[in-house]
Amino acid sequence: MRDAKSFQVFDLHHHVGSLDIVGGGASGGVTADAEQRIAFMDRYGIAQALLMPSNGYQAPNGIADTRRVNDSVAEYRDRWSDRFPAALATVSPLEGDAALDEIDRCIQVLGMKGIVWHHRFQGCAIDHPRMDALLERVRHHGVPAFIHIIGDSKLESPWKLEVLAERFRDVQFVALDAFSSPDFAHWMPHIARRHPNILFDTGVMVTVSHMIERFVREAGAHRLLLGTDFYSSPKLFSVPFPLLEILASDLTDTDCAEILGGNARRLLGLA
Template sequence: MRSHDQFDVVDIHHHVGRLDAVARASGGGSAPSLEDDIAARLRYMDDHHIAEAVIMPANGYPAPNGLEDTKRVNDFVARYRDRHPDRFTAALGTVSPLEGDGALDEIDRCLTELGMKAIVWHHRFQGTVLDHPMMDAFLDRLKQHGVPAFVHIIADSTLESPWRLEILADRHPDLTFVALDGFSSPDQAHWMTYLASKHPNIIFDTGVMISVAHLVESFVARIGAHRLLLGTDFYSFPKLFNHPFPIYELLSSSLTDEECAAILGGNARALFAGSQPNKGTSHA
């Protein structure tokens, strides 16, 4: 197996905050303090030689006050990033399709005032389908800012089925989509290569990549290493796994060193280097 030392690893899939739905189902418990959460994340990163992490909200947060709660979540993610900007080198904000036109202003605030690099959705926790009609207005706003859209397509959610992402990718061919959790079942892993071949504006991460039939080498052979990003789907609470499988699978794979270097960090740096918010954009 190749050594971690050969690569400067960027993990683009870290959630910040408590995943309430899973925490309740698994018996709850007390969420760590901010300092303890940061310490656990940095320990995980150091243990697995992850140089940088891209952080995003933990979806499923209580939102009795609607958009105001989402704003507080985005503020928290930005504060978290600012505690260790050398390790948490990019942050993503979120809005809900149910928050309507007011969420467009929150997208602007995330990308300009808070300095976030993109907007992320996890529709199964936000209670809507991936191709919700409001998504068109949101995605048009991202295009004005010149940033990508991050969306989850985890295999156990019909709200996030990949065919819904295909609809959005067709409707917005000039926007880059980052599909998270696409290799989260054997059946869906087969689907990703086909989806990638038909939709050049979608790139993929390795989050929730399962240990069998994920076909990552086949994907790279047919589509190219440039369409794949390392993501581990890390939550500090509740703890979801002990071993970031995708890192070690890539290190042990038959991919070339150049392909591994691209997936493990190079592609992420290129993506965000080309995704600087346009602070001068007018939305009148």
Template sequence: MNATSGISVFDVHHHVGDASGALGLPPEEAPDPEAYAALELVKRIEIMDAGGIDQAAVIPGHGYLRPNGHADTQAVNDKIAAYRNATPNRFPVAIGIVEPRDGEISLGELERAAGPLGLVGMSFHTRFQGVSLDNHWVNTYVGAMGELGLLPVVHALDETAEESLWKVGLLASRHPDLTMLVLDGYSTHEGTKHCGHLAATYPNLVFDCSLSYNFDFIANHVRQHGAHRYVYGTDLYSWPLGQRISHILGQLLESDLSDDDKIAIAGANARQLFGLEPS
């Protein structure tokens, strides 16, 4: 519960995993896995407590190494499910990864994610995955996810061609009856404007607030398209890369939106999206 507002806050966008691979650091600078894992969880919860975050959805980092191909992806999904299971009161849901370059074999991983692993969705971050968001296999997986009850989670850093927001719109148009969660769309000024267009055009898209530099832009979109289209997210990575909660939460709670809208965006929408509360 946020101490200032009394609003329960759910963060839809936490990445878990050693960030050295994503940062391109040499192996000798990577931490010891076991020691790091124990410290990382403690630090993450400290950061959440200090920032007024009650719960979060966890997603593996997409910069993991894959010398063993599909088996490495399966191991990443196993680990994120275990992370959720270890502290379910703070991390009640986990989102996995599926790799488009694995082609048809990843369809089985979607079934495993929806079944034994109990994941709520699968994440695409194509700038790390060697394909573009309009890739055939991304589209194929999203269709299969709809049948399995998995939420497509799409990273959309518009500054990189692989994740251009127009490709998010293309994906949304191909699956108009399937809700999708768009992450990082508000990370640039042009992306912010484009997200407003996407929200107006594709009612099946829900947007997080991560990487936005000013909530005022998002507040305008909330007034135009409805609070139900927006959720709170931070893109918090594993410590020490992430050390504090984004300033956006404070701006959301201090905005002139209605209390009902603030409650919805801060946490209620996310809990409905992930099936934690009835819609």
């Protein structure tokens, strides 16, 4: 198997905060969280990662809580910028016009590289009518829209992302968790052919019937991004399966270099 360290691996999918809506971050605070995260990265040869909020945060104060979460992710990025050179912000489609102002603040003041949504946590579907105004603002800033399409949520069904990609053809979308079921894995090459403005990440990639070589043959390595779906808590896995699978695959070294870092750095303006 190839050595990860020879590819300057960039992990596109790291959440800061708990997956559990009633939980917190890793015990011991942000320093302990960073130590745990960096140890995981070092163990598997991951050079850098993109940070994004966990959308399971509590929000009794609405947009004020979202601002707090975005600020904390930006601070995390800045404290360990050599390992986390970029971060994403989030807003809820249900936060009204305040979400538009928060997109402006996150891009212009916090220097975030894009906006991420996890609609099953945010209580609405990917194609909710409110997404139009939010994506108009994303388009204005020229940053990517990162949208989860986890396999067990009808709110995040891939066809709903296709609706947005068709409506906003000049917005760059990233489908997170795109290979999170065998059915999705067979579906993704077809979506890629129909929608050139969607890229696909490997978060929650299943261990069987993930069809990664087929996707590259049919859609190209330039459409694929390594993501592991690391959360502060709880621990979801011990081994970053997508990384090891790509390193052990029949893909060429050139394709691996694109998937394991080149594509993500170009997308985020870090190349």
